[in-house]
Amino acid sequence: MNADHSATDRDPVYRMQDLTKTYRTEAVEVHALRGVTAELPAGEFVVLLGASGSGKSTLLNILGGLDTATSGKAWFNGRELTAKTERELTRYRRDHVGFVFQFYNLVPSLTARENVALVTEIAANPMTPEEALERVSLDHRMDHFPAELSGGEQQRVAIARAIAKRPEVLLCDEPTGALDSKTGVQVLQALDMINKELGTSTLVITHNAGIQAMAHRVVFLADGNISEIRENTERVDPSKIEW
Amino acid sequence: MRVLDLKLLRDLRRLWTQSLAISAVLAVGVMIMVMSNGAERSLRETRDTFYERNRFGDIFASASRAPDALATDILAIDGVARVDTRISTFAILDIADMTQPAMGQVLSLPSSGLPAMNIPTITRGRIPEPGQRDEVLVNQNFAQAHGFSIGDQFGVTLNGQKRMLTITGTALSPEFIYTIGPNSIMPDDRRFGILWMDEDVLGAAFNLTGAFNDVSVQLGRNADPDAVTDALDNLLKPYGGTGAFPRKDQISNAFLDGELKQLRVMAEVVPPVFLVISAFLVNMVLGRLIALEREQIGLLKALGYQRTEISWHYIKLALVIGCVGVGLGWTFGMLASRGMAQLYAEFFHFPYLVFVQYPSIYAISAGAGLMAAALGAVGAVRRVVGLSPAVAMAPPAPTRFRRGVLDRLILWLKPRQPTMMILRSIGRWPFRAALTTFGIATSASVMIAALFMFDAMDELLDVSFVQINRQDAVLQFAEARSDRVVQDVAHLPGVMAAEGVWSIPARLTHGHLSRRIGVEGRRPGDTLSRVIDTDSLDLVRPEHGIVLARRLADHLDVGVGDAIEVEFLTIPDSRHKLIVTGLAGQYFGLGAYMEVTTLARLLDRPVQVTHANLLIDPAREEALFNAIKGAPAVAGLTLLAQVRQSFTDTIAQNAGMTTTINSFLAALIAIGVVYNSARIQLSERARELASLRILGFTRGEVSYILLGELFLLTLAAIPLGLLIGRLLAGAMVASFDSDLYAIPLVVSRGTYMWAAGVVAAASVVSALIVRRRIDRMDLIAVMKTRE
Structure with a gap:
């Protein structure tokens, strides 16, 4: 790995050292990550770009404490993630990470407010569900069930749920993947706003190259490795992004 | 393919x-x-x-002494295809391997060989030779119970004469498939045997030469059983007939x-x-x-x-x-x-x-x-x-949840969100929840239906042997005697108290309903065998009326104050209208009771006794047994302790097996229902639950959401199951009710608790199996898959 990929002037929120991940099935070995080394600075909006199978989801899963690396190390705010037990990883997710999924993953039996409350009830220093929903401009639809919300609205509830615990990082896997461009933009605006106002480090996986324009930093993955990290000198407002 | x-x-x-x-x-x-x-x-x-x-036989009847020639008249009755007459009597047996006297029902074999009806199937050996005074064929189970082989001997007192009999063979008879002795409620092959002996030998011993006291009839095609019964009764009445009865009332x-x-x-x-x-x-x-x-x-x-x-x-x-x-x-x-x-x-x-x-x-x-x-x-x-x-x-689309009345209730409870998910899930699929609940409830009810038998038997034993029958033994006289005999019995060695009972076969009729039973004359104040009810310990009063067992009253559809017709079968032209003055609780037999002097007055004859209830001094038991073995007037002695023991043994054996099987079935249902429910819930909600795990919920917290619902349903199912079980027990009790016995409907707290426990345990086991799956859930796949 090139040393210049990790060059940064801020403290890194994530640091990775020779991370590899190999999936073994009966017949084949898949090398999802082949020794990733990098640092991601805190407070940035980072977009991970890459083709299918490039390893971006695997990397996000390891950073989010959902998966473990085959070898190598990863640190979150200086603490080694790769040394944590399953129980400690649950704790880590509970206290520090907010997740946004492609398919929202809301609990259908709970209203928007209650879906957010699900997290605030177990978090240490959460905002109120109402405040979180206000931040994604859904304060008027708080008592609706997921089935009564549009796709974009459901994804914004998911974002509210993710940020309500005031996480240090927000990990988003294809957050706009299931949305059309108009509602997708609303979701991106919400993510951008959270990053600006709360300073939450945000990692977004996407297939959509257009989104890279709004990021502080774009990480390109190919074949299980980082092929390039590009810093945007000028960021485009989400409302100008189209696909 | x-x-x-x-x-x-x-x-x-x-x-x-x-x-x-x-x-x-x-x-x-x-x-x-x-x-x-x-x-x-x-x-x-x-x-x-x-x-x-x-x-x-199709119809059976007894008399005291009818001439052999009467058989021709019986055969002439329209509808009778075959007649078999014989001598049948009870006798005290003296068997080497037991100090207590056993009892035998002695039946005559014609000199021609086997009888024409109720033919014993010889399983070993041969029948006694005609005229052989000391040869006997015994029922196989009696022989087995004593380990008898052919040629073995035991003593019998026939009409006061004691003699040794030699076993020539063993047999099984259609009359004694269920071999139960008088005054008993369970087969006891050690203490009750069937003895077939030569007709001439018995006739001589009981003064019944050229006569019979027992007859069986086989009906022809299209015969009217009632008409035959009436005709048979008419023929036998002058000879002390006790009333003919159909096969369905034959005890075995x-x-x-x-x-x-x-x-x-x-x-x-x-x-x-x-x-x-x-x-x-x-x-x-x-x-x-x-x-x-x-x-x-x-x-x-x-x-x-x-x-x-x-x-x-x-x-x-x-x-x-x-x-x-x-x-x-x-x-x-x-x-x-x-x-x-x-x-x-x-x-x-x-x-x-x-x-x-x-x-x-x-x-x-x-x-x-x-x-x-x-x-x-x-x-x-x-x-x-x-x-x-x-x-x-x-x-x-995501499942639609709506706010309903139930939801307002849930909100009012202000539960935490995981609990909210449980409650909403039940509210969203109430039918499914109800079915699951019902399924689990069924398992509890199967358990109750199996276990309550023990409670019922406890109650039955308590009522029958502690409250009603407190005597140690019943002494059966060969024939009705003057009640002075009770004094003699009381003076036998080892007898501490004796109370006489006069039992007369009778037909009780109310409208078109009728029952042939024995009416018992009792003295008020008798304590060894009581006629009781829930609020009275002695229902027999010096009144001009009759007390009926509650089940008998039900069969006749009468209550206290109603009049029934009582026809005493051994006494010519003895029909009386009697008022029912009380209803007695009892589980065995269908009893009817009258105050004995009232009964004597009604029949216009002195008080008699047919059997006596005894209280025995255990220390002098042997002396009593020896005295009885030689007593001419005694036909048998039934020891209640043994009746009780064999009853308890049989029940324990049967009920033990049934309970094991049913507990297994109950657990199988519970596991089948709970495990499947949990598995389905898990697959339906895998994404939801995995999302929660990703959000930082622990395995325990996630399991709570899934299994909490099942536990809640199990909790609801248990009381429902206990209720259904109780109803099931009631239905079973009703289906078991017969003239011979009834089973009380008693379900103890222990039974309820055990049923609830088995179901709860089955739920927990199923839950634990599913819990392992929750623990192994793949969190990453969930983020990607849509459903």
Whole structure:
């Protein structure tokens, strides 16, 4: 790995050292990550770009404490993630990470407010569900069930749920993947706003190259490795992004 | 093989645990159907064959001394096809291996050899030679109980004369399939035996030469049994006839009938419960499977598969599960029915077993089993197959939850969100929750139905042997004696108290209802055997009336204050209208009681006694036994402690087995229902639960959401199950009710607790199995998969 990929002037929120991940099935070995080394600075909006199978989801899963690396190390705010037990990883997710999924993953039996409350009830220093929903401009639809919300609205509830615990990082896997461009933009605006106002480090996986324009930093993955990290000198407002 | 069938096999392989759980529940239903039916039919067939080959009588009657010539008159009665007269009496037996006297029913064998009716089947040896005074044929079970072989001897007191008899052979008789002695409630082969002896020997001993005191009649085709009974009664009345009775009142036959009835109840009531539950399980599992295959179904439709083809594909899956269940049920059912029939054949002393298997029951059980599976599938299939391909291929919209009355209630409770999810889930699928609850409840009720028998037996023993029959022994006189004999009995060694009872055969009639029973004359204040009720310990009062056992009153449809007609069968022209003055609680027999002096006045003769209740000093028991063995007037002695013991033993043995089987079945239902519910919930909510895990919920917290719902339903199911169990117990008690005995409906707290415990434990076990799956959930896959 090139040393210049990790060059940064801020403290890194994530640091990775020779991370590899190999999936073994009966017949084949898949090398999802082949020794990733990098640092991601805190407070940035980072977009991970890459083709299918490039390893971006695997990397996000390891950073989010959902998966473990085959070898190598990863640190979150200086603490080694790769040394944590399953129980400690649950704790880590509970206290520090907010997740946004492609398919929202809301609990259908709970209203928007209650879906957010699900997290605030177990978090240490959460905002109120109402405040979180206000931040994604859904304060008027708080008592609706997921089935009564549009796709974009459901994804914004998911974002509210993710940020309500005031996480240090927000990990988003294809957050706009299931949305059309108009509602997708609303979701991106919400993510951008959270990053600006709360300073939450945000990692977004996407297939959509257009989104890279709004990021502080774009990480390109190919074949299980980082092929390039590009810093945007000028960021485009989400409302100008189209696909 | 078509591709769809290949898919079917792969689906089955994937779902094999759940499929097997359903098949097992289904198999139990089929098994019980085949087993009970096979056992019942085999037993019925065996009995009928035995009855026919050995010419078991249709009508029976006794008299005190009727001339042999009367047989010709009896045969002349219209409808009578065959008559057999004989001498039948009771005798005290003195057997070397026991100090207590045993009792024998002695029957005469004609000099020509075997009797024309009620023919004993010789199992070993031969019948006594004509004129051989000291030879005897005994029933096989009596011989076995004492380890007798041919040539062994035992003593008997025949009309005061003691003699030693030599066993020439053993036999089984259609009259004594259930061999029960007088004053007893259970067979006791050590203390009660059947003795066949030469007619001339008995005639001489009992002064019955050229006479008989017992007659059996076989009816011809189209005979009117009632007319024959009346004619027989008329003929025998001058000779001390005690009233003819039909085969159904013959004691061995009546017990056997009761047993067959119970088997039939089991064959008819239990299997439907299991079939319904398996239909429900098939519906649950298949419903889930199909919901998961929504897109594939859409695809199949888009490719041009017909709705019927797709439906048939899934129904076939249910049918395969059904076939496995039916196959298992058949196999175990066939084995069990043979085993059970054999067990019964031994218990009831049949000389052989006619094991029949009706193809129809296999067809019916298979039909019912497959129908249950298919019906379970149809509902599930219909929900999805109707969708248009485009809709089916799109992911399902999130389940609609709405605010209803229930929801306001839930909100008012302000639960935490995981609890909210549990409550909303129940509220969203109330029917499914209700079915799950019902399924679990069924398992609790099966448990109660099995266990309450112990409580019932405790109650029965307490009432019968502590409250009612407090005597140590019943002394049976050979014939009715003056009541002065009670004084003599009281002076026998070891007797601490003696109370006489006068029992007279009578026919009680109310409207068109009538019963032939023995009316007992009792003295008020007798304490050894009491006529009691819940609020009275002595119902026999010096009144001009009759006290009836409550069940007898029910049979006659009378209550206190009603008049019934009582015809004393041994006394010519003795019909009386009597007022029912009390109802007695008792579980054995159908008793009727009168104050003895009132009875004597009514019959215009001095007070007599037919048997005496005794209180015995255990220290001097042996002296008493020796005295009785030589007493001419005594026909038998029944020791109540032994009756009680053999009753308890038999019950403990039978009930113990039933309880083990039913507990197993109950647990099987509970696990089948809870495990399947949990598995389905898990697959339906895997994404939801995995999302929560990703959000930082611990395994315990996530398990709570899934299993909390099941525990809540189990909690609701238990009281419901206990209630259903109680109703089931009531139905069983009603079905067991016969003239011979009734079972009290008593369910103790311990039984309720045990049933609740087994169900709760089964729930916990199922939950733990599913919990392991929650722990191993793949969190990453969940983020990517849509459904």
